[in-house]
Amino acid sequence: MLDVKDFSFFENQNSFDFKGFLIKTASYWKWFVLGLIVCLTIAHQINIRKQKIYSLETTLAVSEQENPLFTSNTSLVFNWGGTSDQVQTIGTTLRSRSHNELVVDKLSFYIDYLKEGKYFTEDVYGYTPFVINLDKSKNQLAGIPINIKFVTPNEFEVTIDFTSNSAQVINYSTNKYDNVDVVQGILKKRFRIGQQINLPYLNCNLSLVDNDENYIGSDYIIKMNSFDGTVSRFRNVKVAIDERAGSIIKLSMEGTNKARIVDYLNATVKMLMKMQLDSKNLFAENTIKYIDTTLSLMEDDLKDANNQLKDFSRSKNVLEIESGGSTYQDQILELDIKKDDIDRKLNYYNVLNSYLKNSNDFSKLPAPAVAGIDDINVITNVSKLIQLSIRRAEIGYSAKGDVMFDQIDNEMASVKKVLLENINSAKAAIQYESSQVKNKIFQAESKIMTLPDDNQEYLSIMRKYNLSNSIIDAYLQKRNEAQIVKAANLSDIQFIDPAKDIGDGLIGPRTGVNYVIAIFLGLLIPLLIVFLIFFINNSIQNTDDISNLTQIPLIGVVGLKHSDSNLAVFEKPKSALSESFRAIRSSLQFLYKKQNVSGTKTLMLTSSVSGEGKTFCSINIATVFAMSEKKTVIVGLDLRKPKIFEDFNFKNDVGAVNYLIGQNTLEEVTLKTKIPNLDLITSGPIPPNPSELIMGETMRELMEELKKKYEYIILDTPPVGLVTDAVELSNYADVTLYVMRQNFTKKEMVNLLNNRVKRDELSNVSIILNGFENKAKYGAGYGYGYGYGYGAYSNGYHEEDEPKNMFVKYYKRFMKKINF
Known part of the structure; x- marks a missing residue:
C-alpha cells in the first residue's frame, strides 16, 4: 500500500545526494581540464607580463661611540644623549623629505635609465654602458623620453619626439620649471661620447662606464623626472627596529631594479652617518x-x-x-x-x-x-x-x-x-x-x-x-x-650588513603562487558551476532519484542510442540497448502473468511531457515482441502531435482517426512494417476533437477488433502531464509504462504521477528510465539496465554502438586489449 509521504516531493529534497554529485562532477571532466588550461594560461601571461619586484635590505647598529682621545684631563665634554634617544630620531630622519632630498640629489636618481622590453619598459639603471652627467645649473627636458642609440663606438644619436611647440624644462639646482620653444616633430642629432650637449632643453654629456662595444646598435631611453616626485617615491624605505635589540635597525626597499635599491640603501645610510x-x-x-x-x-x-x-x-x-x-x-x-x-x-x-x-x-x-x-x-x-x-x-x-x-x-x-x-x-x-x-x-x-x-x-x-x-x-x-x-x-x-645584490630578493610576481592559485581556480570554478547545475537541475539523474521520489516500480533502464533511427532493436539486435528492451519484455511478461492476463496483452506507454522517448520505447518494445514471433501492432494514439509514422517511412494520411470517425476500416488503416510480425496504425490526420474520439464507443470497438488479430497491442499515447488522453486510454491497457528520461524529466513530474496513481487515474503503472548514461563510468555497456551491462565482460555478447566521444572510444579499445 502506498504511503502519503512517498508522494511528497519537498520532503525528499532535503537530503544531499553526495554520490550523485560526485558522479555529476566526474562527468564534466572536460570542464575541469579546460578550466585548468585557461587559468594556467592566464597565470603564465600575468607572470611574463609583469616586472619582477625585488626587496633588499641593509642592517645598521646604533651605539654611542666614545671618543678614544677623551681623558680625565679633557675639559671639552659633550653628552650626545645616549643610544635610546637616537634610534627613533634615525627612523624619522630616514623617512624625512630633507634627508631623502640629499640622497636623491647625490645619486641623481631623478634620471631614469630605461629600455623597451617585449612586454614592458624595463628600468636598466646600473646595467647601461653609460651614465648621463647633467649640468644642474641649466635647464633639462622634463618628463619627455629621450631615445639614445649608439651608432659607432664614439657616437650616439639622440631622438626626441616633441608633440607640441613648447616643452617643459626643469632646473635641478633651483627645482623650478619653465617652458621653452621647440620645433614640433621628431628631433634627431648626433653627438660624440663625452661631448657637452648644450641645447635650450638639454645640457649634459654622456660618459662610458663599459668599454665593451656590444652596446653598438642598442637603444636606451633617458627621462628626467620631477625632483620632488622622485623624493616622494624613495621615501617609502621601510625602517624596522629589532624588538630584541633596540639598537639594531633594518632598512628595506622594494623595486624593480636591484642595482638602484642597493645604491639607494647604502647611500641613505652613508648620508645619515x-x-x-x-x-x-x-x-x-x-x-x-x-x-x-x-x-x-x-x-x-x-x-x-x-x-x-x-x-x-x-x-x-x-x-x-x-x-x-x-x-x-x-x-x-x-x-x-x-x-x-x-x-x-x-x-x-x-x-x-x-x-x-x-x-x-x-x-x-x-x-x-x-x-x-x-x-x-x-x-x-x-x-x-x-x-x-x-x-x-x-x-x-x-x-x-x-x-x-x-x-x-x-x-x-x-x-x-x-x-x-x-x-x-x-x-x-x-x-x-x-x-x-x-x-x-x-x-x-x-x-x-x-x-x-x-x-x-x-x-x-x-x-x-x-x-x-x-x-x-x-x-x-x-x-x-x-x-x-x-x-x-x-x-x-x-x-652591520650593507645592501648587496647576491642574486636573491625576488618577491613578485609570485609565479609559483600564481600557478597554485590558477590550479585552485581552474578546479574551483568548474566545481562551483557543476555544484550550481546540480542544484538548479531539477531533473531525474539516476534510478536513486526515482526510488527516492516514488514507490512505483522501475521496470527497466534504457541507455542512449547512438543512431539517428528509432529502430534500434531491429537494426542492431545484439546491442546492449536491444538487451535492455528484451529485459523489459521479460519483466512485462512477469507482470502479465502476475495479473493473470490471458489472450491479447495490451501495453500503454505515456510520459510526463513530449520528448521523453515514449515513441522510441513503444517502437522497440513492439519490435522485441515481434522478433519473438508474436503478432504485434503499434497504435499511434497521440492524435495531437503524431510522429511515429516517420520512423517507418510512412505517410500519415490515413490512420486511427479515420477509423474512429468511421471513414476507413481496420484493414485500410493498418500498415505492414518491414519488421516481421509488426504492424502499425498511425494516428492519421490531426482531428479537432481528439479527446472526444478517444472517449467514444468506436475506440472500444477498435480495441476489440485488434485483440482478435494480435497477441500484443502497444498504445503510443500523448503525455499524461499535458493532456488527459492517456488517462482515458489507460482503461484499455493491462500495463502502463511511464517513460522518464535522464536529465530531462523534472522531479516534480513524479509527484504528478504519484497523485494520478493515488487517485486511481492510472493503474498497473511501471517506470522506464530512458536515455540513461553514467558519464562517470567509461566502461562499455555500464548503465544500460539491470543484468545486461557487464562492462568489459560483455565482449562478444553485444554489438556495441561506436561512442561519439574519442576518449571513450580509445578507452574501450584499450580495455578490450588488456582483457583479451
Missing part, C-alpha cells in the same frame, strides 16, 4: 669658532703689550727694574689670571642667559668648558639643549602636524628653565668670588704704588703682557682639545 657625525662635531666646531674669535682679540692686546715692553726696554735698565718688583709681579699675575677666569665665566653666563631668552636655535652654543665652567649641571643641560635643537631641525620636513614639534618645544622649554636657574645660582657664587679677588688685587696694587715710578710702569706693562700671554695659552689648549675631539669623533651609526 655623515649628518650624524657632522652634528656630533658641531659642538666642537662651535667651540673652535668661539675660541678663534677670542684669540683674534687677545692677540691684539698681546702685540700692544709687547710693543710697550720694547719701547720701555730701550731707555731703561730692565734687569734692575725687574729685580726691584719681582716679589709683586708673580702675585699680581696670579690674581689677574684668576680675575680673568672669573670674568670669562660671568661673560659666558651673561651671553648664555641672553641667548636663551632671545633665540630659538641653540645648535651653535659653544661648550661651557671653553670659559672654564665645570659645573656638571650647566654642561649637561647645554648639551641637552643642543641635542634637542638639532633634533627639531632634523624633523622639520618629516613631521606631520605639530604634535612632535610641541613635544620637543616643551622639552626645550623645560631645559631652558632649569638652565636659567643654574645660571643665576652659578653667577651668585662667582660674583662673590670676584669681589674677593678684586680686594686682593686692590691690596697688591696698593703695595705696588709704594715702588718707584719705573718699577710701577714696568710692572704695569708686564702685567698686561703676561695676562694676555697666559689667556692665549689657555685658549690654545682648549682649541687643541676641540680639534682632537673633532678629529677623533666616530659616528654612532655603523654598517
Whole structure:
C-alpha cells in the first residue's frame, strides 16, 4: 500500500545526494581540464607580463661611540644623549623629505635609465654602458623620453619626439620649471661620447662606464623626472627596529631594479652617518669658532703689550727694574689670571642667559668648558639643549602636524628653565668670588704704588703682557682639545650588513603562487558551476532519484542510442540497448502473468511531457515482441502531435482517426512494417476533437477488433502531464509504462504521477528510465539496465554502438586489449 509521504516531493529534497554529485562532477571532466588550461594560461601571461619586484635590505647598529682621545684631563665634554634617544630620531630622519632630498640629489636618481622590453619598459639603471652627467645649473627636458642609440663606438644619436611647440624644462639646482620653444616633430642629432650637449632643453654629456662595444646598435631611453616626485617615491624605505635589540635597525626597499635599491640603501645610510657625525662635531666646531674669535682679540692686546715692553726696554735698565718688583709681579699675575677666569665665566653666563631668552636655535652654543665652567649641571643641560635643537631641525620636513614639534618645544622649554636657574645660582657664587679677588688685587696694587715710578710702569706693562700671554695659552689648549675631539669623533651609526645584490630578493610576481592559485581556480570554478547545475537541475539523474521520489516500480533502464533511427532493436539486435528492451519484455511478461492476463496483452506507454522517448520505447518494445514471433501492432494514439509514422517511412494520411470517425476500416488503416510480425496504425490526420474520439464507443470497438488479430497491442499515447488522453486510454491497457528520461524529466513530474496513481487515474503503472548514461563510468555497456551491462565482460555478447566521444572510444579499445 502506498504511503502519503512517498508522494511528497519537498520532503525528499532535503537530503544531499553526495554520490550523485560526485558522479555529476566526474562527468564534466572536460570542464575541469579546460578550466585548468585557461587559468594556467592566464597565470603564465600575468607572470611574463609583469616586472619582477625585488626587496633588499641593509642592517645598521646604533651605539654611542666614545671618543678614544677623551681623558680625565679633557675639559671639552659633550653628552650626545645616549643610544635610546637616537634610534627613533634615525627612523624619522630616514623617512624625512630633507634627508631623502640629499640622497636623491647625490645619486641623481631623478634620471631614469630605461629600455623597451617585449612586454614592458624595463628600468636598466646600473646595467647601461653609460651614465648621463647633467649640468644642474641649466635647464633639462622634463618628463619627455629621450631615445639614445649608439651608432659607432664614439657616437650616439639622440631622438626626441616633441608633440607640441613648447616643452617643459626643469632646473635641478633651483627645482623650478619653465617652458621653452621647440620645433614640433621628431628631433634627431648626433653627438660624440663625452661631448657637452648644450641645447635650450638639454645640457649634459654622456660618459662610458663599459668599454665593451656590444652596446653598438642598442637603444636606451633617458627621462628626467620631477625632483620632488622622485623624493616622494624613495621615501617609502621601510625602517624596522629589532624588538630584541633596540639598537639594531633594518632598512628595506622594494623595486624593480636591484642595482638602484642597493645604491639607494647604502647611500641613505652613508648620508645619515655623515649628518650624524657632522652634528656630533658641531659642538666642537662651535667651540673652535668661539675660541678663534677670542684669540683674534687677545692677540691684539698681546702685540700692544709687547710693543710697550720694547719701547720701555730701550731707555731703561730692565734687569734692575725687574729685580726691584719681582716679589709683586708673580702675585699680581696670579690674581689677574684668576680675575680673568672669573670674568670669562660671568661673560659666558651673561651671553648664555641672553641667548636663551632671545633665540630659538641653540645648535651653535659653544661648550661651557671653553670659559672654564665645570659645573656638571650647566654642561649637561647645554648639551641637552643642543641635542634637542638639532633634533627639531632634523624633523622639520618629516613631521606631520605639530604634535612632535610641541613635544620637543616643551622639552626645550623645560631645559631652558632649569638652565636659567643654574645660571643665576652659578653667577651668585662667582660674583662673590670676584669681589674677593678684586680686594686682593686692590691690596697688591696698593703695595705696588709704594715702588718707584719705573718699577710701577714696568710692572704695569708686564702685567698686561703676561695676562694676555697666559689667556692665549689657555685658549690654545682648549682649541687643541676641540680639534682632537673633532678629529677623533666616530659616528654612532655603523654598517652591520650593507645592501648587496647576491642574486636573491625576488618577491613578485609570485609565479609559483600564481600557478597554485590558477590550479585552485581552474578546479574551483568548474566545481562551483557543476555544484550550481546540480542544484538548479531539477531533473531525474539516476534510478536513486526515482526510488527516492516514488514507490512505483522501475521496470527497466534504457541507455542512449547512438543512431539517428528509432529502430534500434531491429537494426542492431545484439546491442546492449536491444538487451535492455528484451529485459523489459521479460519483466512485462512477469507482470502479465502476475495479473493473470490471458489472450491479447495490451501495453500503454505515456510520459510526463513530449520528448521523453515514449515513441522510441513503444517502437522497440513492439519490435522485441515481434522478433519473438508474436503478432504485434503499434497504435499511434497521440492524435495531437503524431510522429511515429516517420520512423517507418510512412505517410500519415490515413490512420486511427479515420477509423474512429468511421471513414476507413481496420484493414485500410493498418500498415505492414518491414519488421516481421509488426504492424502499425498511425494516428492519421490531426482531428479537432481528439479527446472526444478517444472517449467514444468506436475506440472500444477498435480495441476489440485488434485483440482478435494480435497477441500484443502497444498504445503510443500523448503525455499524461499535458493532456488527459492517456488517462482515458489507460482503461484499455493491462500495463502502463511511464517513460522518464535522464536529465530531462523534472522531479516534480513524479509527484504528478504519484497523485494520478493515488487517485486511481492510472493503474498497473511501471517506470522506464530512458536515455540513461553514467558519464562517470567509461566502461562499455555500464548503465544500460539491470543484468545486461557487464562492462568489459560483455565482449562478444553485444554489438556495441561506436561512442561519439574519442576518449571513450580509445578507452574501450584499450580495455578490450588488456582483457583479451
